[in-house]
Amino acid sequence: MRLEIEDLRVALSGREVVSGVHLLAGDGEIVGLVGPNGSGKSTVLRTVYRHLRPTAGKVLLDGDDIRDLTARQAARHVAALPQERGTDFELSVREVVAMGRTPYKRAFAGxxxxxxxxxxxxLEQVGMAADAGRGFSTLSGGERQRVLLARAFTQRPDVLVLDEPTNHLDVRHQVELLALLREHRRTTVVALHDLNAAASVCDRLHVLHDGAVVASGTPREVLTSELMAGVFGVRAAVVDHPLTGDPLIAFDHRAPADVPVVA
Incomplete structure (x- = not known):
């Protein structure tokens, strides 16, 4: 399914925080949103899974405005893993994951x-099958993350919307999650802080800054030293990853971009 965002504008508390955003995720593409904190990434994603109503613009699924769908219809097409995740479910892991089947069930149907x-x-895909009977509230942050991703998978959506899905995950589970996204090849829009992870998993990137898209293209086209300095305020060199050949960003952790290097 093709996801398209046209001239999206969102105002919160009277202030426009997203300004004229255009995005495209083709069928089966993994598209990343990257940018500094407060750049509008989460706000854009919230309009896709209908948590926020834009002040202008449209979110289109194969040309149809997502706002014209019922909540049940939208939930069959789009599954989300937002940042604001519930952690107080008095349910088992399996019961939480089973909630993803709700859009397909009649009331009280088993x-x-x-x-x-x-x-x-x-549950098997996210490595939590052995924990199906555990209480969700007893899990670590990373385990909860994987369970909620499994819940999204059970919706069998056409579009996955993921807001910082690697948060709280250790390195191995980060790698496994990103590999899982590549394997599934659903249309996916994912916000990531880790630019090297974005370069590895995403087909295309959209860079947001102050609520607007300032660069779009493949990771190799977008992730340049100049962009690192101008948007993120850091000094960095972009080289080829020695194992995968993907762009690899080597940051200068000694000084930000606006501090001259002292020999």
């Missing part, structure tokens, strides 16, 4: 064999 297979598969 699980059928297809539901059970989908739930089991999702």
């Amino acid at each position: 699980e059928d064999p297809e539901d059970r297979e989908i739930i089991t598969t999702a």
